[in-house]
Amino acid sequence: MGIFGNKKEEKKDVKDTKKVAKVSTTKKKTSKKTKGVAPVKITAEDLSWVLKGPRITEKAAISATDSRTYIFNVDPRATKPLVRQAIFSIYKVTPVKINISSIPYKSVIRKRVKGQKGGGKKAFVFLKEGETIEFV
Numbered sequence: 534m535g536i537f538g539n540k541k542e543e544k545k546d547v548k549d550t551k552k553v554a555k556v557s558t559t560k561k562k563t564s565k566k567t568k569g570v571a572p573v574k575i576t577a578e579d580l581s582w583v584l585k586g587p588r589i590t591e592k593a594a595i596s597a598t599d600s601r602t603y604i605f606n607v608d609p610r611a612t613k614p615l616v617r618q619a620i621f622s623i624y625k626v627t628p629v630k631i632n633i634s635s636i637p638y639k640s641v642i643r644k645r646v647k648g649q650k651g652g653g654k655k656a657f658v659f660l661k662e663g664e665t666i667e668f669v
Contacts, residue, residue, distance in 0.1 A: 580619040
């Protein structure tokens with residue numbers, strides 16, 4: 534029966550080494566913030582994916598002339614800060630306020646084929662008095 538006892542002791546040694554290996558391989562968490570590094574400047578080329586284009590409807594045209602509100606179709610991943618930076622880099626105007634709303638998808642049937650229509654996001658960009666955006 535001594536043979537079995539030796540094997541058990543060997544297994545204990547293996548377990549102890551595994552524990553030591555686990556403790557030694559763990560890494561301490563380091564913060565991602567680095568001091569003295571300049572922030573990366575985002576150019577118009579980098580933000581070209583944010584704005585898909587202006588939303589051209591009657592309601593959008595009326596709101597642009599009356600209340601200086603411009604409506605854009607934006608990428609579904611876009612956020613308010615990204616839209617603000619894209620508007621500034623492309624049109625050289627600073628928005629006062631930005632509202633983003635999502636457009637739901639709609640189920641449609643065309644010639645007995647089911648599909649989806651629309652969907653995405655739109656951004657309402659409010660500008661200061663005297664600033665305009667020209668669409669060519």
